[in-house]
Amino acid sequence: MDVLIVDDDAITRLALCTALEEWGFVPIVAENGDQALQKLEAETAPHLLIIDWSMPGMSGPELCKSIRKRDDGQFFYILMLTGKEGNEAIVEAMEAGADDFLNKPFDHRVLKVRTAAGSRIVRLEQTLNQLASRDALTQCWNRRMIDELFANSIAESTRKQTTFSLMILDIDHFKKVNDTYGHAGGDMALKHIVNILNTNLREYDQVGRYGGEEFVVLLPATDQNEAWGVAERIRSAIQFQPTRISDDVKIDLTVSIGLAQFDRRQDANQSAFFERADKALYNAKQSGRNRIVS
Ligand code: GH3
Numbered sequence: 546m547d548v549l550i551v552d553d554d555a556i557t558r559l560a561l562c563t564a565l566e567e568w569g570f571v572p573i574v575a576e577n578g579d580q581a582l583q584k585l586e587a588e589t590a591p592h593l594l595i596i597d598w599s600m601p602g603m604s605g606p607e608l609c610k611s612i613r614k615r616d617d618g619q620f621f622y623i624l625m626l627t628g629k630e631g632n633e634a635i636v637e638a639m640e641a642g643a644d645d646f647l648n649k650p651f652d653h654r655v656l657k658v659r660t661a662a663g664s665r666i667v668r669l670e671q672t673l674n675q676l677a678s679r680d681a682l683t684q685c686w687n688r689r690m691i692d693e694l695f696a697n698s699i700a701e702s703t704r705k706q707t708t709f710s711l712m713i714l715d716i717d718h719f720k721k722v723n724d725t726y727g728h729a730g731g732d733m734a735l736k737h738i739v740n741i742l743n744t745n746l747r748e749y750d751q752v753g754r755y756g757g758e759e760f761v762v763l764l765p766a767t768d769q770n771e772a773w774g775v776a777e778r779i780r781s782a783i784q785f786q787p788t789r790i791s792d793d794v795k796i797d798l799t800v801s802i803g804l805a806q807f808d809r810r811q812d813a814n815q816s817a818f819f820e821r822a823d824k825a826l827y828n829a830k831q832s833g834r835n836r837i838v839s
């Protein structure tokens with residue numbers, strides 16, 4: 546697990562790094578509050594932080610406060626390290642948002658057990674996050690999360706005057722798959738579809754399982770033409786790469802896809818926009834399935 550060490554003193558940073566590495570952590574260092582905040586912007590930012598109290602510029606408690614003010618829902622466990630003694634300092638640090646408090650110069654054994662306690666909480670939080678946002682069967686986003694990402698895309702698109710496309714994909718005659726190959730066969734097919742989606746999409750495209758065999762894909766900065774190209778690649782990959790459930794049994798599948806490009810003037814809100822893609826999907830089903838309609 547990564548740990549962010551924020552301390553203006555090079556010797557303390559080195560001592561912390563050495564100890565943490567010995568215990569299997571990966572230390573990342575910042576010399577002041579601004580550097581620390583910058584490191585926390587990264588998508589893979591550390592969630593366990595050891596912060597010094599006295600630093601030039603932003604103090605430890607000030608840094609704690611500004612980390613707690615972020616409203617992106619990310620969790621950080623903060624261990625405050627200081628030469629200050631007594632209950633006053635503990636209260637001030639923890640009121641500023643620290644989770645735990647440690648005196649400097651630090652005792653190796655105390656630092657070890659407190660970092661271990663912090664890492665247990667960070668791991669627990671990561672597990673909860675995973676459970677709350679991922680679909681248990683396919684590991685793509687669940688409905689709650691894709692709805693949230695969808696709302697973010699609308700907000701960003703409106704703010705930056707950029708566009709994005711929405712793709713709703715529904716497996717054709719999926720009931721027959723379950724009837725023929727059993728529920729377990731159907732589950733394998735769903736996982737296979739998500740694999741195909743992931744290999745045919747870009748890193749910043751988002752896939753969510755919206756209902757049983759219905760998927761929603763957000764394509765940032767993508768217009769209708771580009772989205773059509775992506776949808777066609779996916780449609781044909783699914784048609785020509787069946788799900789192998791054993792050496793001699795494979796499930797052939799096709800999908801129908803509804804596409805829409807976000808248009809601020811036309812789409813009054815999220816559900817109006819979704820409705821357009823959903824209608825396109827309905828038309829794809831009505832006109833024979835295994836096709837794309839926009
Ligand atoms: P259409 O081409 O019109 O979409 O036909 P369809 O059979 O796919 O239509 P419908 O949406 O009515 O049926 C979806 C089926 O998907 C019903 C349900 O048995 C199955 N299903 C939903 N969730 C799961 C799941 O998690 N696992 C499996 N194996 N099947 C599921």
Ligand code: MG
Nearest residue numbers: 553597599600
């Ligand atoms: Mg200091």
Ligand code: MG
Nearest residue numbers: 715716717719
């Ligand atoms: Mg279906």
Ligand code: MG
Nearest residue numbers: 715716758759
């Ligand atoms: Mg369906």
